[in-house]
Amino acid sequence: MIPKVALLSYDDQGFALPVESMEHILPSPQVFDLPKLHGQFSGVFLHREEVVPLYKLFNLLKPNNDGNIPELAFVVLFLTEFGTIGLPATQVQCVVDRASGTVEPLSDKKGGRIQRAFVFNGKKFPLLDTTSLLACLLSGGENNEEA
Amino acid sequence: MTGSAEMKLVFRLGGIGFSLPVNLLVEIVELEKKPQVSRKKDAPSWPVVDFRGESIPVIDIAATFNLSTPTKDSLTMLVLHGELGRWGTLVHEVEGIRPRSEFAEKGLSPLFSLAGETLYDKIDIWRDEPLIQLEPDRFAPQGVAA
Numbered sequence: 001m002i003p004k005v006a007l008l009s010y011d012d013q014g015f016a017l018p019v020e021s022m023e024h025i026l027p028s029p030q031v032f033d034l035p036k037l038h039g040q041f042s043g044v045f046l047h048r049e050e051v052v053p054l055y056k057l058f059n060l061l062k063p064n065n066d067g068n069i070p071e072l073a074f075v076v077l078f079l080t081e082f083g084t085i086g087l088p089a090t091q092v093q094c095v096v097d098r099a100s101g102t103v104e105p106l107s108d109k110k111g112g113r114i115q116r117a118f119v120f121n122g123k124k125f126p127l128l129d130t131t132s133l134l135a136c137l138l139s140g141g142e143n144n145e146e147a
Numbered sequence: 148m149t150g151s152a153e154m155k156l157v158f159r160l161g162g163i164g165f166s167l168p169v170n171l172l173v174e175i176v177e178l179e180k181k182p183q184v185s186r187k188k189d190a191p192s193w194p195v196v197d198f199r200g201e202s203i204p205v206i207d208i209a210a211t212f213n214l215s216t217p218t219k220d221s222l223t224m225l226v227l228h229g230e231l232g233r234w235g236t237l238v239h240e241v242e243g244i245r246p247r248s249e250f251a252e253k254g255l256s257p258l259f260s261l262a263g264e265t266l267y268d269k270i271d272i273w274r275d276e277p278l279i280q281l282e283p284d285r286f287a288p289q290g291v292a293a
Contacts, residue, residue, distance in 0.1 A: 032277055035163055035212040038262045044277060049251055051270050051277050053258055083256025137261045 003098040005118050007125055008089045011070035013061040016118035016125035019095060023077040023084060040137050042069070045086060047077065054086040060113060060136060061126060080130045087128070096120060103127060113139075155250055155271070157242040157278065158225070161214030164278040166271040169244055171283055173226040173233055174198075181220050182237075193288065196235060198226055204288045205235045211286060212266060229287035236286070249273055252280070 004019040029045035031054055037043070040060075041053040055078075058069050072088035101120035106127075114132045117124040154169040182194030182205045194205045205224065209216060216239065224235045250271040259265060269280040 030275075033163065034277065034279065035161075035214055036266055038259065046272060046275065046277065049253060049272055051253055051255060051272075053256075080258070082261065083258040085258065134261075137258065 004095050005098050005101065005120075005127075006076075006095045007093040007118070007120060008076070009091045009093060010057055010061060010072070010089050013058065014093070014123070014125045015057075015061055016120075016127045017076065017078065017087070018098075018127075018129060021079050021130065023079050025092070026075045026077065026086075028072050028074055029086075038137060045075065047084075047086075050084070052077065052084050052086045054088065055133065057087050057089075060128075060133075078128075078133070080134060082134065085133060153247045154244050155247055156225075156244050157273065158238045159240040159242065160209040160212060160238060161216070162239075163212070163214055164242075164273070164276055165238075165281045166250060166273065166278040167225070167227075167281045167283070168247075171228055173228060175241060176224045176226055176235070178222040178224055181222065182235075191288075196224070198233065198235065201233065203233045203235050205237065206286055206288060208236045208281075208286050209239070227283045227287070230284060231287065231289070234287055245273070250278075253277075 006017045006019050006022060008015055008017065026047065029047070031043040031045050033043050040056050042056045043054045044051050045054060054075065058065060070090065073090045076087040076089055078085045078087050101118050103116050104119050106114055106117040106124065113136045114126045114128065116127045118127045156167045156169055156172055158165050176198065178196065182196050184192065184194050191204060195202045196205055203226065221237045221239045223241060224237050226233055226235050250273050253270045253272060255268055255270060266285060267279045267282065271278040271280055
């Protein structure tokens with residue numbers, strides 16, 4: 001099976017996801033608030049009667065945002081070893097073979113939560129994988145470093 | 148005849164839905180005034196109210212969950228069974244008692260506890276809404292005589 005990468009965007013922030021970790025894409029679900037949620041989750045939604053947390057992706061992609069979180073058009077169900085995470089998005093740009101791009105360090109700065117980027121047609125897309133998403137959860141807070 | 152173990156109470160704190168097996172519920176009481184902490188020396192740090200001739204502690208679960216109270220003070224109290232005795236907690240809204248068959252119990256994935264211990268582990272999905280399964284033993288006061 002040829003590894004593929006999905007290139008998506010959330011408002012003006014592009015990002016890349018390995019397709020093998022994507023379970024499903026849902027149109028914007030009803031999001032519920034639950035008390036005492038992890039600070040990196042903005043709420044939960046129901047999918048096939050499972051409770052899935054919605055990740056605060058915009059804060060990870062654009063740490064110095066003005067606090068206005070864009071509305072999501074759909075949610076990507078992303079599989080991790082600890083369970084499924086919902087990643088908000090506004091657009092799927094394309095799905096490409098992994099071999100059509102390269103994986104490079106995202107920036108020279110150390111300590112950022114997103115370490116790698118998928119470079120396609122000269123453009124860098126922060127590459128979100130289980131490691132980068134879970135690292136933010138395990139650190140107990142939101143990313144304050146530039147991705 | 149449907150036993151109490153087959154029914155669940157649905158109530159709300161700050162708009163968030165909770166469920167509770169009815170066999171853990173003693174009574175739903177409408178208080179006449181908001182419970183106050185006693186200023187007496189050696190008084191407990193929580194309010195107590197008289198319930199059928201017995202003084203029972205009142206625990207603020209809404210504050211534990213960081214759920215805001217409505218502008219009007221709630222006077223609806225659930226009296227619950229505790230390992231060490233009965234205790235009460237104020238709720239903002241009681242929706243009703245429903246048969247257990249209306250609820251779908253779901254455990255939360257380990258993602259929810261990555262930041263540390265949580266106040267709840269299970270959810271009841273009821274009418275397409277997630278309700279927190281309240282586990283009274285997590286909140287019941289300790290060291291209260293029966």
